[in-house]
Amino acid sequence: MKNRIDSCFEQLKAKNKKALITFITAGDPDMTVTEKNIMEMLDNGSDIIEIGVPFSDPIAEGTTIQKASLRALSGGTNLDIIFDMVRNLRKQTQKPLVLMMYVNTIFKFGTEKFFGLCKECEIDGVIVPDLPFEERDEIQAYADQNDIYNIYLVSPTSHERIEMISKEAKGFLYIVSSLGVTGTREKITTDLNYLLEPIRNGNHCPCCIGFGISDGEQAKKIADYCDGAIMGSAIVEIVEKYGKDSPVHVGEFIRSVRNTLDN
Amino acid sequence: MDKIGRFGEFGGQYVPETVMTAVHELEEAYNKYKDDPDFNKELQSLYHDYANRPSMLYYAEKMTKDLGGAKVYIKREDLNHTGAHKINNVLGQILLAKKMGKRRVIAETGAGQHGVATATVCALMGLECEVYMGKTDMERQSLNVYRMNLLGAKVTGVNSGTSTLKDAINEAFRDWCSNIDTTFYCIGSVMGPHPYPTMVRDFQKVISAEIKSQLMEKEGKLPDAVFACVGGGSNAMGAFYNFIDDKSVRLIGAEAAGRGIDTPDHAATVAKGSVGIFHGMKSLFLQNEYGQIDPVYSISAGLDYPGVGPEHAYLNSIGRAEYVDITDKEAVHAFEYLSKTEGIIPAIESSHAVAAALKIIPNMDKKQIAVINLSGRGDKDVYSIARYRGVNINEE
Numbered sequence A: 001m002k003n004r005i006d007s008c009f010e011q012l013k014a015k016n017k018k019a020l021i022t023f024i025t026a027g028d029p030d031m032t033v034t035e036k037n038i039m040e041m042l043d044n045g046s047d048i049i050e051i052g053v054p055f056s057d058p059i060a061e062g063t064t065i066q067k068a069s070l071r072a073l074s075g076g077t078n079l080d081i082i083f084d085m086v087r088n089l090r091k092q093t094q095k096p097l098v099l100m101m102y103v104n105t106i107f108k109f110g111t112e113k114f115f116g117l118c119k120e121c122e123i124d125g126v127i128v129p130d131l132p133f134e135e136r137d138e139i140q141a142y143a144d145q146n147d148i149y150n151i152y153l154v155s156p157t158s159h160e161r162i163e164m165i166s167k168e169a170k171g172f173l174y175i176v177s178s179l180g181v182t183g184t185r186e187k188i189t190t191d192l193n194y195l196l197e198p199i200r201n202g203n204h205c206p207c208c209i210g211f212g213i214s215d216g217e218q219a220k221k222i223a224d225y226c227d228g229a230i231m232g233s234a235i236v237e238i239v240e241k242y243g244k245d246s247p248v249h250v251g252e253f254i255r256s257v258r259n260t261l262d263n
Numbered sequence B: 001m002d003k004i005g006r007f008g009e010f011g012g013q014y015v016p017e018t019v020m021t022a023v024h025e026l027e028e029a030y031n032k033y034k035d036d037p038d039f040n041k042e043l044q045s046l047y048h049d050y051a052n053r054p055s056m057l058y059y060a061e062k063m064t065k066d067l068g069g070a071k072v073y074i075k076r077e078d079l080n081h082t083g084a085h086k087i088n089n090v091l092g093q094i095l096l097a098k099k100m101g102k103r104r105v106i107a108e109t110g111a112g113q114h115g116v117a118t119a120t121v122c123a124l125m126g127l128e129c130e131v132y133m134g135k136t137d138m139e140r141q142s143l144n145v146y147r148m149n150l151l152g153a154k155v156t157g158v159n160s161g162t163s164t165l166k167d168a169i170n171e172a173f174r175d176w177c178s179n180i181d182t183t184f185y186c187i188g189s190v191m192g193p194h195p196y197p198t199m200v201r202d203f204q205k206v207i208s209a210e211i212k213s214q215l216m217e218k219e220g221k222l223p224d225a226v227f228a229c230v231g232g233g234s235n236a237m238g239a240f241y242n243f244i245d246d247k248s249v250r251l252i253g254a255e256a257a258g259r260g261i262d263t264p265d266h267a268a269t270v271a272k273g274s275v276g277i278f279h280g281m282k283s284l285f286l287q288n289e290y291g292q293i294d295p296v297y298s299i300s301a302g303l304d305y306p307g308v309g310p311e312h313a314y315l316n317s318i319g320r321a322e323y324v325d326i327t328d329k330e331a332v333h334a335f336e337y338l339s340k341t342e343g344i345i346p347a348i349e350s351s352h353a354v355a356a357a358l359k360i361i362p363n364m365d366k367k368q369i370a371v372i373n374l375s376g377r378g379d380k381d382v383y384s385i386a387r388y389r390g391v392n393i394n395e396e
Helices: A004-014 A031-043 A064-072 A079-090 A103-107 A109-119 A134-136 A140-146 A163-167 A192-200 A215-224 A235-261 B017-035 B037-050 B061-067 B086-098 B113-125 B134-138 B141-152 B165-178 B196-204 B204-219 B234-244 B310-317 B329-340 B350-361 B379-388
Strands: A019-025 A048-052 A097-100 A123-125 A149-151 A172-176 A207-210 A230-231 B010-014 B058-061 B072-078 B103-110 B127-136 B154-158 B184-185 B223-230 B250-258 B274-278 B280-283 B319-329 B369-374
Touching: A004 A019, A004 B184, A019 A031, A019 A064, A019 A109, A019 A207, A019 A235, A031 A079, A031 A235, A048 A079, A048 A192, A064 A140, A079 A097, A079 A230, A097 B017, A103 A109, A103 A134, A103 A235, A103 B274, A109 A140, A123 B319, A134 A163, A134 B010, A134 B017, A140 A149, A163 B017, A172 A192, A172 B134, A192 A207, A192 B141, A215 A230, A215 A235, A215 B184, A230 A235, B010 B274, B010 B310, B017 B086, B037 B058, B037 B072, B037 B086, B037 B350, B058 B204, B061 B072, B072 B103, B072 B204, B072 B379, B086 B113, B086 B165, B086 B184, B086 B234, B103 B154, B103 B165, B113 B141, B113 B369, B127 B165, B134 B141, B134 B350, B141 B154, B154 B165, B196 B204, B196 B234, B196 B310, B204 B234, B204 B369, B223 B234, B223 B350, B234 B250, B234 B369, B250 B350, B280 B369, B310 B319, B319 B329, B329 B379, B350 B379
Parallel strands: A019 A048, A019 A230, A048 A097, A097 A123, A123 A149, A172 A207, A207 A230, B072 B369, B103 B127, B103 B184, B127 B154, B223 B250, B223 B369, B250 B319
Antiparallel strands: B010 B280, B058 B072, B274 B280
């Protein structure tokens, strides 16, 4: 079967639209609300969902996602429960679902067992922010065997590494917009043209930019440079504010971002 | 080492992409300077003239008689400038930072010894310095916080997680990701992504080199056992390294067992941990079945860490070094024992090594020689030991 991420970008391209990729921390404030939030996001215009597997020590995250991870973990969220939720989601949607997680949560769970479950639950990809390209062998063979994409990241400090990484990228290339950790920013000051230069030429998979995108206007500006925008902390902030009542607000927010992005 | 940056299966470079270029730059710079005669001359003169090296190897006669086993020598890293072995590593790294043209240095600290050493050398070399320290540690090591401020460093309290060393490292990593162009991350132990575990060990291996030559001069032979405490494990790697190939030398690391390794309140990573990937390295960690890092505990802020350096994980896996668990109670007893017996107040971290020695030395032969690496001095711990004993020594 074709990976859903590839089909998604093909469809978007045919419609001349940009991808809206949205992140949420699983289990914040509980799994039922997360499942509702994910369906709200998909119903209101998200193309791909990044399900954040909470980790005790998320070194690539700013305070918003750190706090969300703690809320989720203190509620007893774990990978088995998250896979249960994904099984439920697959009864409701065929859109791409990817897991965003730290390498230790894969390694300690058992890399082989993990990717087997990903396949069984129809996960399409993983994003592992603390597993750089050089250490990809830690998971790559298992990911490949199970047709799960290991989505690579490049950042403003990647320079000559961009070409090496983008050549092997599958699904989409995750472009980190700014130095530092996740979290909404007032402005993204990185020279995105420079960052994307090495990728522009050559036959590559789609590129999407994330880190620091706080609203629809910013998403639209960013998406002009590439194939899609990734939003995380802005959504987690809504969950933090509204808790169990967040799904309606998350849905509204995604709808407005989608409208801005498409117009 | 099997391949670059690996000790058997342990080690590696598990860091976010944003940091990869910096880690490679550091690796290149370290490889360039580590055998550079001028760099080493400069470092040696700093060791000698500024840090007071070589540190003394002291024959503890009263302790030897009292224990009735092996002859006891104490390696006095506590007499180094800033009061611990930490200065050895910091002088090396910050000299390297200078060569690399970095203007700002960040560090994490647990007990505050590495933070103080970093603040000290930054003052010496005119670099901006920011130290991350868990709020819990700031409370139990307030003297060191004041020292760092005095030395011109900014101390930033970390309130996340358990508010101890692990969280300070998380925050230092986040800072590094944000300020990668200007900032040098001076890691305080033999941990983190390659090249840190190797580089920090190389800056600390002067300890075992000195023990070897000093003992050769005094006794004409190798020691039979070397004791050192292990948190991340830098003083232990320094004390062990030049003896690894001398198979007759027992290498004994003392881990913090806190309130006991059968309680949740300990930091005995080798005894109770399992293989994981965290803080840039594959090594042993205290963690649950889902890979969430456990909160850990020790009376000693410097050993209060849920992981251990990858070279220790390796030495343990091949059986070359042995690791024993020392409880708070045993460490406090050793703290008081060494103070009364030899007139040396050891750091509570180093007291774990002393406690291990108190257990093992009586069973050794009188013809044998044991060396305790006394990694730091205990002035900083006097308040908390008094508190542990229920004595209030506040001046008000």
